Amino acid sequence: MHRLIVEEKRWISDARFMHALNYCMLLPGPEAMQLATYIGWLLHRTPGGLVAGTLFVLPGFLAILALSVLYAGFIDMPVVQALFFGIKAAVLAVVAQAMIRIGKRALKNAVLIAFAATSFVAIFFFAVPFPAIIIGAALLGLAGGHFRPDWFSAGSPAVDEAEARDHHSAAERPGRGRTLRVAATWLALWLIPLGALMVLFGPDHVFSQIGLFFSKLAVVTFGGAYAVLAYMAQAAVENYGWLAPGEMLDGLGMAETTPGPLIQVVQFVAFMGAFRDPGMLSPMTAAVIGSLIATWMTFVPCFLWIFLGAPHVERLRGKAKLNAALSAITATVVGVIANLAVWFGLHVLFDKVERTMLGPLTLHVPDPSTLDPASALLTLAALVALIRLRIGMLPVIGVCALLGAAWHLLAS
Numbered sequence: 001m002h003r004l005i006v007e008e009k010r011w012i013s014d015a016r017f018m019h020a021l022n023y024c025m026l027l028p029g030p031e032a033m034q035l036a037t038y039i040g041w042l043l044h045r046t047p048g049g050l051v052a053g054t055l056f057v058l059p060g061f062l063a064i065l066a067l068s069v070l071y072a073g074f075i076d077m078p079v080v081q082a083l084f085f086g087i088k089a090a091v092l093a094v095v096a097q098a099m100i101r102i103g104k105r106a107l108k109n110a111v112l113i114a115f116a117a118t119s120f121v122a123i124f125f126f127a128v129p130f131p132a133i134i135i136g137a138a139l140l141g142l143a144g145g146h147f148r149p150d151w152f153s154a155g156s157p158a159v160d161e162a163e164a165r166d167h168h169s170a171a172e173r174p175g176r177g178r179t180l181r182v183a184a185t186w187l188a189l190w191l192i193p194l195g196a197l198m199v200l201f202g203p204d205h206v207f208s209q210i211g212l213f214f215s216k217l218a219v220v221t222f223g224g225a226y227a228v229l230a231y232m233a234q235a236a237v238e239n240y241g242w243l244a245p246g247e248m249l250d251g252l253g254m255a256e257t258t259p260g261p262l263i264q265v266v267q268f269v270a271f272m273g274a275f276r277d278p279g280m281l282s283p284m285t286a287a288v289i290g291s292l293i294a295t296w297m298t299f300v301p302c303f304l305w306i307f308l309g310a311p312h313v314e315r316l317r318g319k320a321k322l323n324a325a326l327s328a329i330t331a332t333v334v335g336v337i338a339n340l341a342v343w344f345g346l347h348v349l350f351d352k353v354e355r356t357m358l359g360p361l362t363l364h365v366p367d368p369s370t371l372d373p374a375s376a377l378l379t380l381a382a383l384v385a386l387i388r389l390r391i392g393m394l395p396v397i398g399v400c401a402l403l404g405a406a407w408h409l410l411a412s
Contacts, residue, residue, distance in 0.1 A: 001035065011043055023313045025326055026138075027305045029218045029298065030228065030263035033057055037306045049306060057299055060260015061267060065291055067254045068271040072287060078412065079405070086404020087253035088246060089375050090397040092341070092348050093382030094256060099337040100387065102330070111144075111151040112331035119335030123230070124342060127362045130231040131220035137332035138325045145324025152327040179308065186304035190215070193296065206277040209240065210270045210290050214297035217266070228263055230340035238355070242273030245347035257397055263298065270294030349376050374407050 006017050020038045024031040033056050040052025074080050107113045115137060122128040144151050197211045217232060229252065236242045243251070251268035258264070274290025275283045343364065346353045351370035356363050382400050385391040 001032070001039075005039060012039065016042070019313075023309070025330065026322070027302075027309075028220060029302050029305070030261050032261045033263070033299060034302045034306055037302060038310055041306060041310055046307060049303065053299070053303060053306075057260055057264065057295070060255070060258055060264040061295055063258035063260070064254055064264050064267050065271075065288070067258065068251075068268050068287070068291065069284065071250065071254070071268075072272065072275050072284070078409065082405035082408035082412075083401045084246075084250045084253065084404075085375075085408040086378055086400040086402065087397060088249040088348050089378035089404060090382045090400035091249050091253045091256060092344050092379050093386055093396070094393055095252075095337065095341045095344055096383060097386045099334060099341050102337065103334045106327070106330040106334055109151065112327065115140075115328055115331035116335040116338070119332040120338045121335075123336060124339045125361050125363070130336065133332060133336070134220075134329060137328040141325035141328025142321050144328065145321040149324060152324040178311075182307045183304070186300065186307065190218075190297070190300045190304065193293075197293070205279065206274050206286070207290065207293060210273060210293050211297050213240070214266060214270070214294045215301075218298055218301040229265070230336050230343070232266065232269065233340065234343065236269045236273070240273060242269060242276070245344070247272060249344060249348060253397065257394060264295075266294045266298050267291035345379075348372075348379065374404070374411070378404055378407075 002014075002017060005011050006014050012020075017039075020042070021031070021035055024034040024038060027034055033053055036056040037049045037053035041049035044051075071080070075084075103116065107116055119133050119137065122133055123130060141152060194211045194215055197205075197208045201208050203209075203212075213235065217228065220231075233245075233248045237245050237248055248269070251265045251272075252262075254268060255262050255265035268291070270290040270293060271287045275287035278286035281289070346364055346366050349372055350366035350368075351372060352367040354365045354367070356365060378400055382396050385396045385399075386393065
């Protein structure tokens with residue numbers, strides 16, 4: 001996005017792009033789609049934001065929907081299982097690479113490293129709710145920005161005054177009437193369908209559960225797609241039983257290799273959940289409806305946050321406290337992604353992982369005898385290819401899929 005929008009098309013400056021990105025990182029939900037909506041809003045106000053946000057999601061939605069139908073219909077075929085055997089190992093390597101890449105950028109000193117380590121221990125060993133971790137990090141970051149700003153290394157881009165004049169309409173003081181209209185419109189589009197699901201189907205129906213869960217996800221998940229995935233994967237697998245850990249990795253592999261934001265994996269999760277609990281509908285019909293509900297509940301709130309907050313945020317460019325909070329959140333997200341990598345790794349590399357409680361501690365204990373050497377070797381090879389050889393993600397996933405398929409078919 002930066003290369004196309006800033007360097008090639010020169011629609012906005014680097015400073016304005018980074019300011020928009022910083023704001024979107026502080027929002028709950030998928031920051032990539034929010035950033036696209038924000039830039040569309042900067043250029044053409046509400047119509048521009050609607051077009052940019054919708055078209056950022058639509059291709060990925062159609063691709064994941066088609067793949068979900070094929071997956072649900074043909075997952076029992078040996079060739080499909082063989083392909084996804086290799087994809088899981090590659091996706092594990094991609095998550096690990098993301099953790100390393102973000103960590104190098106975010107963990108600039110011992111304080112920020114401590115944020116990351118604390119968040120990992122809190123979520124992995126003590127099952128502290130993800131929203132509590134992020135809110136705590138933001139509050140500590142705000143306090144740190146006031147008392148010890150030197151602890152937080154993320155700087156704020158300088159305000160480009162010439163550009164600010166060019167985009168003066170974006171920075172006008174937002175009126176109370178506009179704020180109320182925007183809030184009422186987008187809250188209605190978000191919450192009325194959720195209420196209708198509750199009334200029509202009851203709170204225990206899978207459609208209502210999907211609507212409520214992904215609405216909550218849109219409010220409480222901060223820090224980008226990988227951080228959202230850590231929260232969503234464990235809830236979908238362990239709390240709701242919509243899919244198995246290996247299937248979560250299959251969905252992530254779909255999202256990594258299709259157009260659109262990685263967070264589009266939400267529709268696969270909902271698709272499989274509704275497919276397995278269709279009620280009076282056919283499994284495939286229920287699954288498609290479930291994926292539509294998840295997509296609506298995930299992305300409609302993004303428009304609310306941008307259209308409601310962007311005019312105010314344009315007036316807050318360069319505020320040190322906001323950037324300190326961003327630094328704390330970003331460092332904390334590194335620990336959350338580490339949790340995701342370890343959780344995925346245990347379920348990819350071992351066929352049996354026991355979840356046990358030891359007082360306040362939550363332990364995920366793998367059975368060493370169930371270690372899968374082929375998965376371990378593929379994961380290691382994918383990590384070397386991504387990090388050392390700097391081979392692109394799509395070729396690595398493709399080669400791993402083929403190698404995994406060959407091994408799986410030969411071994412079976």
